[in-house]
Structures are given as structure tokens and as C-alpha cells.
Amino acid sequence: MEKRVYNFSAGPSTLPEDVLKEVQRDLLNYADTGMSITEMSHRSKAYMAVNAEAQSLLRELLNIPDNYYVLFVQGGASQQFSCVPLNLLGKNNKADYLDTGNFAHKAIEEATNYGDIHVACSSKADKYTYIPKTFDIRPDTAYVHIASNNTIFGTRFNTFPKTKAPLVADMSSEILSREINVSDFGVIYAGAQKNIAPAGVTIVIARKDLVDDTQNIMPICPTMLKWKTQADKDSLYNTPPCFAVYVAMLVFRRLKATGGVKAIQAINEEKAQLIYDYIDNSKLFKSAVAREDRSIMNIPFVTGDLDLDAKFVKEAEQNALCTLKGHKLVGGMRASIYNAMPIEGVKKLVEFMAKFERENG
Numbered sequence: 001m002e003k004r005v006y007n008f009s010a011g012p013s014t015l016p017e018d019v020l021k022e023v024q025r026d027l028l029n030y031a032d033t034g035m036s037i038t039e040m041s042h043r044s045k046a047y048m049a050v051n052a053e054a055q056s057l058l059r060e061l062l063n064i065p066d067n068y069y070v071l072f073v074q075g076g077a078s079q080q081f082s083c084v085p086l087n088l089l090g091k092n093n094k095a096d097y098l099d100t101g102n103f104a105h106k107a108i109e110e111a112t113n114y115g116d117i118h119v120a121c122s123s124k125a126d127k128y129t130y131i132p133k134t135f136d137i138r139p140d141t142a143y144v145h146i147a148s149n150n151t152i153f154g155t156r157f158n159t160f161p162k163t164k165a166p167l168v169a170d171m172s173s174e175i176l177s178r179e180i181n182v183s184d185f186g187v188i189y190a191g192a193q194k195n196i197a198p199a200g201v202t203i204v205i206a207r208k209d210l211v212d213d214t215q216n217i218m219p220i221c222p223t224m225l226k227w228k229t230q231a232d233k234d235s236l237y238n239t240p241p242c243f244a245v246y247v248a249m250l251v252f253r254r255l256k257a258t259g260g261v262k263a264i265q266a267i268n269e270e271k272a273q274l275i276y277d278y279i280d281n282s283k284l285f286k287s288a289v290a291r292e293d294r295s296i297m298n299i300p301f302v303t304g305d306l307d308l309d310a311k312f313v314k315e316a317e318q319n320a321l322c323t324l325k326g327h328k329l330v331g332g333m334r335a336s337i338y339n340a341m342p343i344e345g346v347k348k349l350v351e352f353m354a355k356f357e358r359e360n361g
């Protein structure tokens with residue numbers, strides 16, 4: 001076995017090792033076609049089967065009702081920052097946004113190009129260390145936008161706001177990590193490179209009535225950014241990111257075989273608890289995040305001393321615990337512990353934190 005480390009990268013991030021081995025095994029000859037999945041037409045029988053299975057597995061895993069489209073698109077979650085207003089502000093150009101982190105803020109900045117955007121709450125002045133509990137939502141807003149898990153700051157919505165207007169959620173850094181009720185949302189979107197697959201595919205789950213009402217689409221919306229374009233063609237309007245969709249299918253198969261979202265949620269909660277329990281009892285490591293808003297996917301922490309933080313990141317790396325440097329907006333460290341991070345990796349990290357504290361505390 002070649003060298004593998006525990007990779008705590010925020011994204012692109014670690015994938016299940018058995019999925020990578022399957023990809024490796026099938027790379028030159030996929031499903032007895034004599035071709036790689038990366039070499040075949042997206043109209044081929046073999047790829048159409050991948051597209052269909054990936055979609056049906058995602059529907060099953062998230063219990064997505066029939067009145068929702070599941071789309072595989074490109075451009076990342078960042079492109080959805082434009083697609084959301086372009087696809088929803090055609091009739092009513094008002095939208096309300098909850099400002100709970102860096103990506104939530106970028107979504108606001110982008111939407112401002114297209115409509116009358118109102119910030120319904122913000123924790124920016126407190127460095128996004130908590131999720132505001134009250135929101136000033138306009139009664140006539142077309143939709144309400146949230147980032148459900150704030151990747152950089154390590155907060156999440158434990159419960160989602162109940163809104164009359166459709167709730168639109170960027171779930172890039174937590175999709176499939178916990179059970180959700182899809183019917184509570186008008187639209188869910190997520191870049192795949194955190195919890196699902198390699199970079200390249202973005203998942204959009206959108207209520208059919210919102211997508212099919214062409215009055216909702218702004219006239220300036222480019223064809224390729226219309227959700228309806230891909231909805232009408234089952235995500236095969238143009239060449240899809242075939243390889244990323246294929247790996248997503250393998251990840252979905254594996255998640256189903258290991259008990260689905262309910263089972264992975266229990267493991268994710270256990271993993272996060274191991275780190276938070278250690279931090280809460282530590283004299284060296286601290287978390288800036290409000291306890292009730294803690295993410296179970298991204299856990300930032302600091303020692304309070306920049307040199308010691310740097311020493312931690314360096315020594316962790318020497319112990320095969322990699323990519324723990326925090327985002328530049330927060331500093332310190334960040335452990336991203338997505339679905340594919342095994343609990344053994346988290347235990348190793350906590351053991352290392354304890355050793356580091358004994359030596360440096």
C-alpha cells in the first residue's frame with residue numbers, strides 16, 4: 001500500500017479509499033467497454049446508465065420527493081450564486097439573504113447584481129462566530145437564501161428557518177452528512193468536492209413548480225444557467241462532467257451500502273464530539289464558535305499564539321495529519337471531517353492534540 005495520510009482539507013477533500021481503488025481498477029476498462037469512463041460519449045449506453053443511477057441513488061439517499069428535479073451542472077456552488085437570482089427573480093425581483101459567513105456573503109454580493117436584495121440578519125460584525133436567531137424577512141420576498149453550513153467559520157444551522165417564501169440553501173459543505181427534509185426547501189445546491197466527488201459537478205435539487213414557471217426566469221439568464229435547460233434534458237443538454245458524476249455514483253452506492261444518511265450522521269456526530277470534547281477540556285486549544293451553532297463538518301480551533309499554531313500544523317503533517325491550516329480569514333487550524341474522513345483519523349488527530357498540549361501547554 002502506498003503512502004496515504006489523513007487529509008483534513010476543506011475542499012476538494014478526502015474521498016473514501018475503497019471508491020478510489022474502484023476508480024483505479026476501472027480506469028482503463030469501464031464496465032467491460034474497453035474504454036475509460038473519461039473517454040466515452042456522454043450519449044453512450046454505459047454513461048447514460050451512470051447518469052441515471054447517480055440521480056436515482058441521490059433521490060433515495062435524501063428521500064427527494066417526485067416534485068423536485070435533481071440536476072448535475074457545472075460551474076461550482078459559486079455559479080449558483082448567480083443562477084439562484086437569475087432563475088427565481090423574473091416575476092418578483094426581491095430576495096432576502098441571511099449573512100452567516102463568507103460564502104453566504106458572496107452569494108449576497110452576486111445576487112445584488114440582479115435584484116433588490118435585503119440582508120435579513122448578519123453576524124459579520126462578530127466575525128461570523130454564531131448564527132443569528134432572529135431574521136427580518138420581508139413578507140413579499142421571492143425566496144430566502146442561506147448557507148446551511150459555514151465552511152470557513154465552522155457554524156451551521158442546527159434547525160432551518162421556517163419561511164413562507166421558498167428557502168434556498170447552499171449545502172456544499174454538508175450535503176448528505178445529516179438527515180434533512182427536502183420538502184422544507186425550494187432549492188438546495190452543493191458543489192460536490194466536499195462531501196461527494198471530485199470537483200466538477202454541482203448538485204441542484206429544485207422544486208419543479210419553481211423551475212417550470214418560466215416567468216420566474218430573468219430574461220437575461222443565459223441558456224446554460226437556466227435550471228430548466230438541464231431539467232428538460234435530464235442533465236444531458238451538453239457534455240456533463242462525466243468523471244465527477246461517475247465518482248459521485250460510486251460514493252452514493254457506498255453510502256447506501258453502509259446505512260445511508262442516518263448511519264453516517266451518527267458517525268459524523270460522534271467524530272465531531274470527539275474533537276469538541278477535547279477542545280472544551282483543553283487549556284491550550286479554543287473554539288470561537290457559539291456552542292449551539294457548531295458545525296459537525298468543519299471545526300476551526302486556535303491556540304491563541306500564531307507561532308504555536310504554525311508549529312502544530314507542521315508537526316501534525318509530520319504525523320500524517322494533513323491540511324489542518326485554518327482559512328486565512330480565521331487563522332489557526334481547521335479540521336474538515338466530511339463523510340469520507342474515517343473515525344480513526346479523528347481519533348489520531350485528538351491523540352496528537354493531547355500530545356502537543358503535553359509538550360507545549
Ligand SMILES: *Cc1c(COP(=O)(O)O)cnc(C)c1O
Nearest residue numbers: 076077078103147151172173191
Ligand atoms: C466551497 C463552498 C463554496 C464554493 O464552491 P465552488 O464549488 O468552489 O464554487 C460555496 N459555498 C459553500 C458553503 C462552500 O463550502
